[in-house]
Amino acid sequence: MRKLVGLLLWVGSFAAAFYCFGIYFGTMEYETPQIGYLVGMTVLLLLSGIGRRVFHIKKALVERKGLLGAVLSRINCMRFYFSVVMYTALAFVVYFIQRMNTIPGTNGDGIKAAIAGFVVLVFFFANRLTCRKCGYSLKHDGDTASNEIELTWYSDSVSGSQKVTEYYHCPRCGAQVKMHSKRDVGSVTFK
Secondary structure: OHHHHHHHHHHHHHHHHHHHHHHHHHOOOOOOOOHHHHHHHHHHHHHHHHHHHHHOOOHHHHHHHOHHHHHHHHHOOHHHHHHHHHHHHHHHHHHHHHHOOOOOOOOOHHHHHHHHHHHHHHHHHHHOOEOOOOOOEOEEEEEEEEEEEEEEEOOOEEEEEEEEEEEEEOOOOOOEEEEEEEEEEEEEEOO
16 A cells, blocks of 8 residues: 555656646746746655655565654655755746846746756755665765776877776665766876
C-alpha cells in the first residue's frame, strides 16, 4: 500500500505541477499572470519529491520506525531542503524576471531560460554532494588519479587533463559513493 501511495503521489503531483506550469505560462500574455499557479507548481513539485521518497522507503525502516517516522526520517535531509530552496528560487526568478522590462524587440525568454539554467546548475552541484539514499551530506574519503594524461591540442597551446575518481561515504547510512571527474594538470602556450 505504501508503495502505491508513494507512486501515485510522486507521479500525480508531478503531472499536476506540469499542468500548473502550462497554465501559468499560458496566462503570460495577460497583464497579471496568476501567481497561484506558480506557487502551486512549486508545492506540487515538493509533494512529488516526498512521494518519491515514500516509494523508496525500505520495509525494514518502516518496521523499525513506523510509517510516519520512516517518512519523516527520509524527508529530513539535505536533498529535500535543497529542493525546497531550488524550486522557490526558480519560482522567484521566473516571476520577477517576467515583471522586468526585457530587451526591446524580444520577449525575454532567452534571459529567463539562462537565469533559470544558472539557478538549476548551482543547486545541482550543491546537491551532488549529498547522499542519494538518505540525503545527508557526504564526507570525502580521498581520491585516486589515473596514470594516463589526455592531451588536447589547440592552434597555439596544449592542455592536459587527468581522470580522477573521488570517494565519499555517508555518515548517516554508510553508503559508499564514487564520482568520476577530470582535472586539468597543466597547459603550455606556444609563441
